[in-house]
Amino acid sequence: MSILEPMVPTVLSVRRIPAAHPDLLRSYGADPARHASLGLVTCDQDDPTYVALDEATKHARVDVVFARSFYAGSAHASGRLSGEILGVLAAADPDEVDEGLRALVRCLEHDACFYRADDAGTVAVFPHVIASLGHYLSREAGLAPGASMAYLVAPPLEATYALDAALKAADVTAAKIFPPPSETNFASAWLAGELPACEAAAAAYAEAVVEVARRPRVDRSER
Amino acid sequence: MSQTRALVAALRAKLGAADPLPPPGPAAKIPAPPHRVFPVKHVPGSYAEKAARHTTALVGIGHVGTRYATDVVLQFQAELAVAHEAVDTVLPESWAASQGLLPLQSRVRSHREFLLRPDRGRRLDEASLALLRARADKGVDVQPILADGLSAVACMGSGLELVRCFSDACRARGLTVGTPMCARFARVWLEDEIGAEVRARVAAILLGERPGLGTGDGLSAYLVFEPRVGKTDGDRNMMSNIHARGTPPPEAGVRLATLAAAMLAQQTSGVALDLAPLASELGDAASRKPRAPQRRVRLVEVKR
Structure with a gap:
């Protein structure tokens, strides 16, 4: 795998x-x-x-x-x-x-669905893009029905690190951020923006989670 | 694929984790198709080529793709037309008398009946029988009978010449020859009745043969010893393709006389007749060698 x-x-x-x-x-x-x-x-x-x-x-x-x-x-x-x-x-x-x-x-x-962020499947990431919101999530996120949204979920540190990357990667705003722990001990965020922006943010988010999963410990600045 | 799955798949590719299959190699070079496929150049085998020279049959005519060449088709159609024309031609009723031959006729009354009723073409009608009894010489060695058969064209063409050559050749051998006569609407077996009436020892009917492609003018000769009604084809000896491009009438007349003489000598004909002693007299006809090269008469010329 x-x-x-x-x-x-x-x-x-x-x-x-x-x-x-x-x-x-x-x-x-x-x-x-x-x-x-x-x-x-x-x-x-x-x-x-x-x-x-x-x-x-x-x-x-x-x-x-x-x-x-x-x-x-x-x-x-x-x-x-x-x-x-x-x-x-x-x-x-x-x-x-x-x-x-x-x-x-x-x-x-x-x-x-979730995706494997590492080869063993022990780190999962959910970088989902919703092109057009329905009534339920639009109400929960405080956005208009039909708007685009990136629904991003990962384990605590990865989610925090990747959310920063996602927010910087595209012209998106945070509709809601759920810091850890959720009931399932994940952390998540809902980002609003145009559809291409949401896609870029989701891709940056997933890439960042993969990067952390590959090299979990970067103890000192690598400058 | 859903939007997010496509997005993640693109990201996988970007991170180098996608597609376990190796990249495709360079495409094989495919040679260009031949510029032209037909017609294939016709190269006959040497055996076929040699064999084709010795016959006028339709062999070694080549092909264009899966078809005959145009000139072959046109030639075929022209030759078939010649054959049809020959079958359709009727011997005029007055022709025999005008040529100084004893005019006889079978029991057939019309050309259509002649084609449909071979049995009636094998017996003489009453008037002809009376004429034969009154006018013909009796008790001869050989009775030549000219007839139209299936090609009146051939009968009127080289028929007279063949009768003359045959009669001359017989006389040269010291045989007596019967009154020259011509039978209309005649089939081969008519010679049995005529020969029996004139008490001939050998009857020879010389008649137009069934036309083939391009040969509407061919004559055949059928000889039978001691003719009488009831003789079968096994009792006859025959010779075909008597025409300018086959066996010419003068040559054919000599061979037929040889055959008639052999019948008289051996007192039999047909299958029982032993042809072996005749080999030296028949010349080419007895030989096992290939025929001399033949040339097809072209009825159609196609400009190339």
Whole structure:
């Protein structure tokens, strides 16, 4: 194996609730007045799933009412099917939920994924570019739907070092920065800008993570 | 491929981690196709070339690609037309009498019937039979019969000359020759009935042969010993291709007389006739050597 190969996420479990109980709807953030059906999914990679949930809102009239990562990631999951995230789609009818789930799974299988930052696959990086935001991430990031965004995730030091490189590489602004630790002990950032700028930033981010993975310790200035 | 995957793949390539396959080598040099494929230059084998010189048959005519050359096709069509024309020609009813021959006719009444009913062409009609009984010499050694057969053109062409040469050659051998006669709409086996009527010891019918390509004027001769109705082809000796480009009539007349004399001497004909003693008399015909070089008569000339 070599660097920057995709680590394709595994969708662990999928369920649909055609007519959910109002109490359940309310407790997971849905509005019983607008939502009747729920779609549930767990996956072994959380950040690709956030992207895939957002993707679902572009393909169906669904809302992402709940999406939470689990502590310490999928290597320390509560069960075989827990993974590291539970995502919940809500819609007015089950067909919309089905359509949303199809888009979500398609995105996880063919698009969003972590990449190996070193040969052994012990360092992962998520330099994802979203060309056009859906309702979910645009609301979370405070950006307009349809805007471009670079969704960048890496382990703590790598993420910090690479974020600096990404911000300097292109004309982008930080929409949100999540310093470590996240629930899964990663660090992430959402950068806004034109699509080419987002792509340049993501490439610089991935390159920087690879560089750290190759030479973890640079103890003194090399000047 | 998704946008981000393409982006990362490009980055991999930039970092030198992409594509485990070695770079492709230089392309092999492909020679240019030949400028022209057809026609292939025709180089006949020496054997075929030599053999073709000894026949007028359609061999050694070459080809252009997968087809015949234009002049070969035109020549073929012209020769086929000559053959058709010869088959279609009808011997005029008055021709035999005008040439001083005893005019006979088979039971056939029309040219179409002649082509479709060979059996009727093998027997004389009543009028001819009466004429034959009244006018023909009887008890002769050889009875020559000129006939139209399948080519009236040949009959009217060199037919008379062949009859004369044959008769002269027979007389030269001391044989008696019957009254010269000409049969219309005749098939080969008509000689059986005529020969039997005149009590000839050998009957010889000389008739136009089935036209081939370019030879509408060929004559054949069929000789039979002790002719009578019921003789088969196994009882006959024949000679074909009697025309200017094959065996010329004077030469053919001599050979036929030799054959007739042999029949009288051996008292048989056909398969039973032993031709071995005749080799010296038949000359070229008995030889096993190739024929003298032949030349095709060109009916069509193509300007090159």
